Amino acid sequence: MNRHRPSQPTVYLYREHDRYTGVRRALERATAHLPWHTYRHIVVKPNLVSTTRLLAVTHPEALRAVLDVVRDATQARITIAEGTATQNTWLAFHRFGYTELVNRWANCHLLDLNGDATVSLTAYDRQWRPMRLQAARTVLEADLVITVGPPKTHDFVIVTLSIKNLIMGTLISRFAPHRPDLSQLQGDGAVRPLPVRALKAARRAYDALPARVQALPLFEAPRFFFMARTTRSDKFRMHQSYTLLNLNLFLMAWQGLWPDVSVLDGWEAMEGDGPTDGDPVAWRVAFAGTDALAVDAVAAHAMGYPVSEVGYLYYCHLAHLGEGDIRRVQVEGNLALEDIRRTFRPHRLIANQRRWPDPRARALVEDVVAGRISLHRYR
Numbered sequence: 001m002n003r004h005r006p007s008q009p010t011v012y013l014y015r016e017h018d019r020y021t022g023v024r025r026a027l028e029r030a031t032a033h034l035p036w037h038t039y040r041h042i043v044v045k046p047n048l049v050s051t052t053r054l055l056a057v058t059h060p061e062a063l064r065a066v067l068d069v070v071r072d073a074t075q076a077r078i079t080i081a082e083g084t085a086t087q088n089t090w091l092a093f094h095r096f097g098y099t100e101l102v103n104r105w106a107n108c109h110l111l112d113l114n115g116d117a118t119v120s121l122t123a124y125d126r127q128w129r130p131m132r133l134q135a136a137r138t139v140l141e142a143d144l145v146i147t148v149g150p151p152k153t154h155d156f157v158i159v160t161l162s163i164k165n166l167i168m169g170t171l172i173s174r175f176a177p178h179r180p181d182l183s184q185l186q187g188d189g190a191v192r193p194l195p196v197r198a199l200k201a202a203r204r205a206y207d208a209l210p211a212r213v214q215a216l217p218l219f220e221a222p223r224f225f226f227m228a229r230t231t232r233s234d235k236f237r238m239h240q241s242y243t244l245l246n247l248n249l250f251l252m253a254w255q256g257l258w259p260d261v262s263v264l265d266g267w268e269a270m271e272g273d274g275p276t277d278g279d280p281v282a283w284r285v286a287f288a289g290t291d292a293l294a295v296d297a298v299a300a301h302a303m304g305y306p307v308s309e310v311g312y313l314y315y316c317h318l319a320h321l322g323e324g325d326i327r328r329v330q331v332e333g334n335l336a337l338e339d340i341r342r343t344f345r346p347h348r349l350i351a352n353q354r355r356w357p358d359p360r361a362r363a364l365v366e367d368v369v370a371g372r373i374s375l376h377r378y379r
Contacts, residue, residue: 009294009323013333013340014286019267023065023148026288026333027263034144034261034290036073043142044070045259047149047165048082048092049275055268056276058149060097062265062286064104066148071105078105081138083113085168085235086175111138114173121255122375123248126228126240128360133234133252134172140256140378147292148263151283151299152274155347156245158310158354159303160275161296162262167252173233211348220352243358246311247365253316254368256378262295263288269303271344278347285340293322294329301326304343311356318362319369 012029016022044066046058063080070078080098082089089112093099102108113136125131139145147162154160206214206223213219227239238248264287272278285302289295293316297307307313307324317324331337347353367373 008330009289009291009328010330010332011287011289011291011295011298013298013331013335013337015284015335015340016286018061019059019265019286020061020065022267022284022286023062023263023265023288024069026286027066027069027261029332030263030288030290031069031073031261034073036076039074039076039143041077041079041142042070042074042144042146043079043081043139045139045145045147045166045169046080046082046098047147047169048084048089048096051084051087051092051095053276054096055150055270055278055280056152056274057092057096059265059267060101062148062263062267063098064101066146066263067101067105067108070146071108075107076143078108079111079138079142080109081111081113081116081136082169083116083136083171083173085173085233089114113138113170116172118172119378121252121257123238123251124240124244124364126224126244128364131237133237135234135252135257136170136172139166139170144260145258146261146263147259148265150269151264151266151287151303152270153272153278153303153344153347154274154353155349156239156242156353157249157312157356158346158350159300159305159344161264161299162259162292163253163296163316164249164312166259166292167249167257168235168238170257171234171238171252173235175232215349215352242353242356243311243361246315246356247361249312250315250319250365251368251375253312253321254319254377255375258321258379259292261288261290262292264295264299266299269344271303271346273347279345281342281344283340283342285335291322291329293317293324294326297322297324297326298329298331298337302337302341304341309354311361315361315365318365 116136118134230236266285270278
């Protein structure tokens with residue numbers, strides 16, 4: 001944990017004439033101090049939450065910039081690793097051009113994390129009882145983990161940035177096949193066992209309701225009930241409630257699902273009903289750093305959301321996993337933070353999401369940090 005974080009957290013912020021150049025410049029600055037010669041296996045974790053909408057995922061030009069920086073620094077093995085929630089990861093790799101990208105470099109591979117060997121991690125259910133979730137072993141055993149994805153507002157935790165990108169993609173979903181047999185996929189890449197079909201039908205009906213109706217507990221409780229009991233997806237099982245999702249994200253981070261290097265490609269970010277159905281923001285910026293919490297805190301602040309408002313970021317700051325106080329973070333590059341700050345329009349259920357604080361969760365975080373609750377830390 002935090003093996004590559006310097007004592008002085010610095011976030012590099014750039015705006016260049018195109019996406020690739022901005023991401024590359026920010027990442028080169030952020031990783032200049034890394035001992036590249038010591039790494040044998042590097043995992044690059046994009047965000048592929050959709051197989052159809054480029055705005056919602058890691059743009060191939062952002063991924064190309066990251067891979068170019070890594071390959072210029074080392075000949076180590078590179079694994080581009082992702083695990084989608086209910087769709088086929090290989091279709092996402094194919095549709096967004098990742099399969100062509102890997103051919104540019106030697107010793108570079110794609111991996112569907114949903115088919116990986118697993119490690120068992122501890123989360124909590126709605127009854128505040130420990131439960132076990134499975135995470136991809138490749139991520140936890142890598143020498144260096146780099147995340148790259150777009151900053152977005154979110155339907156459960158207000159914003160999704162680098163830390164959440166790594167955690168949710170690494171947890172295992174058993175819905176989709178794990179083979180790159182594109183000929184057998186349906187048009188949108190979705191898999192359709194009964195639970196997924198039921199979820200999609202319920203989602204369509206739910207989305208048709210006015211926001212004020214969606215926010216009622218009558219509709220909130222079944223939403224979490226279904227996701228929490230979908231045993232074929234540990235990504236879904238994280239969603240026990242707004243309170244427990246934020247707590248569980250912290251617990252996953254504490255146990256080792258933590259980026260060594262974070263890249264946020266804000267050339268075109270997302271506001272509104274993210275992480276898939278929001279609207280584009282032509283922000284034209286790139287963030288990078290080796291303190292994942294500092295990167296996410298700076299980006300969240302620039303989006304109009306302080307760390308104290310985002311539960312999982314707040315808990316990570318409370319546990320000293322990184323620096324969440326932006327007053328203690330140095331921002332370098334060709335932009336000042338206040339030059340790019342704007343308030344991103346939140347998801348329509350923002351009022352519900354803000355109900356995450358709970359003294360029981362805060363006490364549990366404190367017990368974990370103090371060692372009164374012992375959790376094995378893999379990285």
